[in-house]
Amino acid sequence: MTTDSATPTDRSFLFVLGSSRPDGNTEILARAAAGQLPAGTPQRWVDLTKVPLPDFQDGRHESGSWPVGETEEELRRATLEATDIVIASPLYWYSLSAHTKRYLDYWAGWLRVPGLDFKQRMAGRTLWGVTVLAHEEEVVADGLVTSLNHSAAYMGMRFGGVLLGNGSRPGQVRDDERAMVRAKTFFERETPLARFPYEA
Numbered sequence: 001m002t003t004d005s006a007t008p009t010d011r012s013f014l015f016v017l018g019s020s021r022p023d024g025n026t027e028i029l030a031r032a033a034a035g036q037l038p039a040g041t042p043q044r045w046v047d048l049t050k051v052p053l054p055d056f057q058d059g060r061h062e063s064g065s066w067p068v069g070e071t072e073e074e075l076r077r078a079t080l081e082a083t084d085i086v087i088a089s090p091l092y093w094y095s096l097s098a099h100t101k102r103y104l105d106y107w108a109g110w111l112r113v114p115g116l117d118f119k120q121r122m123a124g125r126t127l128w129g130v131t132v133l134a135h136e137e138e139v140v141a142d143g144l145v146t147s148l149n150h151s152a153a154y155m156g157m158r159f160g161g162v163l164l165g166n167g168s169r170p171g172q173v174r175d176d177e178r179a180m181v182r183a184k185t186f187f188e189r190e191t192p193l194a195r196f197p198y199e200a
C-alpha cells in the first residue's frame with residue numbers, strides 16, 4: 001500500500017487496483033486520471049494482488065465475532081479514511097474482477113461490525129470506477145457500471161461514474177485517445193447521490 005500526499009485537502013482518494021496482472025491497462029488509465037487531481041490531494045493506492053484477502057466468509061447472521069485478518073483490517077481502515085473510493089477493475093466477464101468483487105464483498109461484513117457504523121460513515125462519500133475492456137463497444141461494460149452505481153445507492157454514497165478505456169495487451173489503453181482525454185477531466189465530474197432506477 002502506498003500513500004502519496006503533498007499538502008492536505010479535504011478530499012482523499014483510495015485507488016483499489018483489481019487487475020490480475022501488474023502494470024495493466026486499468027492502472028495506467030486510473031493513474032492518468034489521478035495525475036489530474038489538484039496538487040496535494042492525498043492518494044492511496046492498494047493493489048489487491050499484493051494485499052490478498054482470503055475469500056469472504058459470510059458470518060453476518062452468526063452470533064459472536066469472527067477473526068479479522070491484518071489485511072482486512074488494513075483495507076477497512078484505508079476505506080474509512082478516504083472520501084473517494086476508486087474501484088479500478090478490468091472488465092472480466094462483463095463485470096468486476098474477482099479481486100475487486102471480493103473487496104466489495106467485505107463491505108457486507110463491515111456493515112455488520114458492531115460499533116463500526118460503516119454504512120453511516122460511508123454515506124455521502126463518493127464511489128468511482130475505472131475499467132478497461134478488450135471489446136470495442138463500451139456498452140458491454142454496462143454490467144460493471146450498474147453494479148457500482150447500485151452499490152453506491154445502497155450505501156447512500158455519491159457516484160462519479162466509470163472511466164472506460166479500450167485495450168487488451170498491457171499498455172494498449174494508451175492508444176485509446178478518447179479514454180486518455182476523458183481521463184484528464186474524469187475527477188472533475190459532478191457526483192450526484194447514487195439512486196436505484198426505481199427511485200425518482
Ligand SMILES: Cc1cc2nc3c(=O)[nH]c(=O)nc-3n(C[C@H](O)[C@H](O)[C@H](O)COP(=O)(O)O)c2cc1C
Pocket residue numbers: 019020021023024025026027089090091092093094095132133134135136166167168169170171
Ligand atoms: C478473466 C478475463 C476476463 C475478461 N473478460 C472480458 C470481457 O468480458 N469483456 C472484454 O471486453 N474483455 C475481457 N477481458 C479482457 C480484459 O478486459 C482486457 O485485456 C483488459 O485490458 C485487462 O485490463 P488490465 O490490463 O488492467 O488487466 C477479459 C480478460 C480476462 C483475463
